[in-house]
Amino acid sequence: MSKADNMLSILWLLRSGKRVTAQQLADDLEIHIRTVYRCIDSLCASGAPIISDAGPNGGYRLLGEFVDSPLLFDSEEQKALVHASVFAREAGYPFTDALSRAVDKLKRYTNEEQLERINRHSSGLAVIQTPTDARELELLKRLEEAVARGESLSMDYAKGPELTPSHRVLDPYGIVHWKGIWYVAGFCRLRQEIRSFRVDRIVRLEAADTRFERPAAFSARDFLLHSLLPDSLEAETLVTVRVQGHEHALNELCKHWLFGHALIERGQPGEALFKLGELSLQTYVPYFLLPYGKSLKILEPQILINRMAEVSLEMYKHFEAMQIKSADKKGGRVDMNKFAMYGKLTASPGKRDELVSLLLEASRSLKDMAGCELYIINESVDDPDTIWVTELWSDAEAHAGSLKNEEVLAVIQRARPLIAGAEPVRLRPVGGKGLDL
Structure with missing residues (x-):
């Protein structure tokens, strides 16, 4: 047997809790007594708490609770470890090679029946996940090591392929795998605050000449959830x-x-x-x-119903504009058709004047916007809370494009708390005085 096999066998025999002499170990394993001494020296150097008792009834024994430690796993534990390795590998775990070696060792020290059972269970589990490329795996290894050692890193980071990377020094506190993407959370010395970064957007990563202490109560997982989607589960309201x-x-x-x-x-x-x-x-x-x-x-609540209606309408307009453009390319109805809309807005009680003011502000931002031909805000004479908005656009695509304008979006965001209800009416102009088709 190899030295590793002899060492494992000696540990197994010592798990009985009884004192065993070197000669007894040599006889049981059919090896020379000097081999026993060498193996025990190696085990002690590896951290195994082996005690040598001299005198009559003396011998070797294991210290304390180490006797009960799981040197070998039962069948359920073996299955769980193999399945966990499958999940880790498919998620892009950066130390997959070491994990595979550990599973190989687990299989090596099992009997034929146990090995057959492990292989049967491992072949029955599969995980579908976007593969992590070799470059990202190397970045993850470096980040994990820096987290464990408390070492700062010099990082070039780009938010998109077309953007110039920005340079910063990062104190990495932890890495997180969320919805198929790896993130690192830590203290950014450029922004002087804790931030999260996508690992696949890191352009360069090198060791910096500084160290750090991670806050004891910090959780990279909790920070990432709060930073990506704030005000969802722990909002005041x-x-x-x-x-x-x-x-x-x-x-x-x-x-x-x-x-x-x-x-x-x-x-x-x-x-x-x-x-x-x-x-x-x-x-x-x-x-x-x-x-x-x-x-x-x-x-x-009603606010969610109203917002769902707005989002659905925005989606409809977006794809309708695509449909019209596609039809134009195929020789169908041209996208020069005018697009009109009447919008009935019901202001929250006492908020109509404030809402009108915001809508007028929005109309000023449309003054130089291509495609906008008419945008009139009307107050209802009969209802103190009702506002009518009349819109005329060169085509539906121009109207859909206006909803992506940053100034318009900002005004819409400010107006939402003032709106109790909205009823848009979509129209297709066919002619009339003042309308040049």
């Missing part, structure tokens, strides 16, 4: 969201990483109750709900 739908659709929704954490109860059949931050309902939550289409119905 949490709003009740009640959703109704088919059971299978609700089951899928409750598995979503955000809605799963925000779930309060699955009360009546076909209903689910969540608690979410109010700001999140106006920003990213509607986009999470869009893929469920008509399978879900939002019962409350």
